[in-house]
Every structure is written in structure tokens, then in C-alpha cells.
Amino acid sequence: MRNRHRGLLKACSRNKVFPILLAMLLTASALLAGSCRQSPPAAESAAQSAATQAQPIRPPGLQMEFRAEDFDPTPQTPPALKVSGEKAYRNLLDFVALGPRFLGSPGHAKAEQFILSHLKGAPVEQDKFNVQTAAGPFAMNNILAKFPGKKDGVIILAGHYDTNYPLRNTTYIGANDGGSNVGLMLEIARQLRAHPPQGYSIWLLFTDGEEATVEWTDADSVYGSKQLARKWNADGTASKIKAFLLLDMIGDKDLDIDRDTNSTPWLLEVIGRAAQRLGQQSHFFVRNNTIQDDHLPFAAVGIPVADIIDIDYGFNNLYQHTTQDTPDKCSAASPHIVADVVMETIRALNTR
Secondary structure, three states: OOOOHHHHHHHHHHOOOOOHHHHHHHHHHHHOOOOOOEEOOOOOOHHHHHHHHOOOEOOOOOOOOEOHHHHOOOOOOOOOOOOOHHHHHHHHHHHHOOOOOOOOOHHHHHHHHHHHHHOOOOOEEEEEEEEEEOOEEEEEEEEEEEEOOOEEEEEEEEEEOOOOHHHOOOOOOOHHHHHHHHHHHHHHHHHHHHOOOOOEEEEEEEEOOOOOOOOOOOOOOOHHHHHHHHHHHHHOHHHHEEEEEEEEOOOEOOOOEEEEOOOOHHHHHHHHHHHHHOOOHHHEEEEEEEEOOOOHHHHHOOOOEEEEEOOOOOHHHOOOOOOOOOHHHEOOHHHHHHHHHHHHHHHHHOOO
16 A cells, blocks of 8 residues: 555645544545555665765666766756646646546546547557456557657656546545646647757656556556556667656645655756755655556656655545545646656756
């Protein structure tokens, strides 16, 4: 399950008005809903973390050692692309208005068409496949929009669009969990159509089948990512990818992006430095956590990955995988902050 301990410490300090009984009931509901994406938190001290981060890290699958300082942009580097948080939030509202998007549902088909309609004018590929899941066979579809750049290499921005299958008989719409990243990615796509990448190509990947169909395990999760990671490893695409930035649960009004110990350390440091340059460091990497998510299959084939996720959503993670995950718990400010940091990160990555 996703860790509740660190979330409880934050919630106790910021949300004392929540009734404890309600928290217990809704948390129990979440536990029964087939979540989730993480194992126990890293027990690393601040001093140990700083010592580790000071060392050059060898990314998996690459021959060169990198340090975060190698990617810091100079004043002469072109400015980062600006993305509207307000428009990203409006996309979120329109997207979740389609209703639940669990596998095999009418809402899932509508979600695919919604994404494709907003990607018109960009080169789009659909990676359709059939897979046997813990709940039976399903047809799935990864959607990929490619924006060619001027440098040889690719940066991936990814996020899932399906909703939790075990909650299919409820009104669960996943506003933050799936909706927020889709809203932001579609606004990024709009900007990239008008302002093509000047450095590495940028590909926007909308993954399917991220959620468990029965209960989160290595086997019953991230189906779309497993499919595409295998494909890219076989055809050589994986070797061209400079960084894989996963966006998940980035709409939370109380934004706190975790430092994920399953992500590539040097890439997390590049993101952290980008946040610091923009004065947004208070929203990034206050907590360490160990997270299972769509990035793991790509890390397994040697791609540098970073999971940009606020895994603590509400009091004691009160809202995640419950019908309380609604747009009023999200804001336009949070995707705006994430977009600024992601675009500044891409600016930094383009210096190599």
C-alpha cells in the first residue's frame, strides 16, 4: 500500500479540524479499493541523503556518469516553455466530466477520444494491445504524441488516464489520480504545437492500465508501461530516451512532491535544482518515499526515470482511491507549479 505514516505527520500539523472517525472510515475504504503504488518509506536521514546525493550517480543503462551540476542551464539558454495552470485545470474539469474511465467502460473509450481530439495537429501513435489481467482480458491503448526537436534524443512526459477498476461500481472519477496529469499534459501539447522543442524531442505518453484490476502487485499493475517498455527495449527506442518524467497526482491543492527512491537520483537532483531556481523548492522533495508506479518498467530497461508525484492526498491520504477524489480537492496553482519545474528541468537537460 501507499505509505500513510509520513502523510499522517503532515496531516496532523495542517488539518486538525478533520474528524478522526471520518478519516478512519475513508482510509479503510481506500485500503479495500485495490490500491496502490508504493512500498514502505525510505528510512534515510537527511545527512545520509545529502551524502548520497553529493556523489556522481551512474544512471542505469548509460556509460557516462552524471552530476546534477552538469545540467544547470546558463543565462544564455533559451527560457523554458510557459504553461497555463488555469487551462490545465479546465482540461481536468472537462476530462473528469466524462465519468469513470475504468478498463472496458464507455468512459474509458470516451477518455481515449477526448485525448486524441486534443492532440489534433500533432503526430500521434496509438499502441493498442490485449492483455490478460487479474480480472480477465482487456483491450488497452497507450497514446503517444511526438513533438520533434532539433537535437538527437527524446524526453518523455508520461501519465496514466485510466481509473481504478475495483471502484467501477462507484462514482469514482480520479480527478487528481489520472485527471490532473492528463489536464496538464494536454495543455503542454497545446503549447508545443505553437512552440516546437528547440532541443530534444518531447514525447507525451498517456499510459493505459496503470491501475490494478484486483489488488496492486508487480503482476497486477502498470500494464501499459510494461507493454511499451518491452517494445522500446526491443526496437532500440529506449537508448534514445534521455529522461522519462512521470506525472501522477500533481493536482493536489496542498502540493508536496515526494523524493522517490525508485527514481534515478541524478535526475531527481536536476528537478530539485530546477525547483530551487524557480523558488518552488518548498513543494519538492521534503519527504522520501519508495513508490511503485508507471516509471518502473522503463527504469528496468535502462531509461533514467523520475516519478513526480504527491502521494499524500488529503488527511492521512484520505482521498486517494475514494469517491472523494474530486476537482474541488485540486487547484490550478499546483499543475502550474509542476509545469514550471518540469519545463525548467527540460531546459536544464537540453544543456547536454
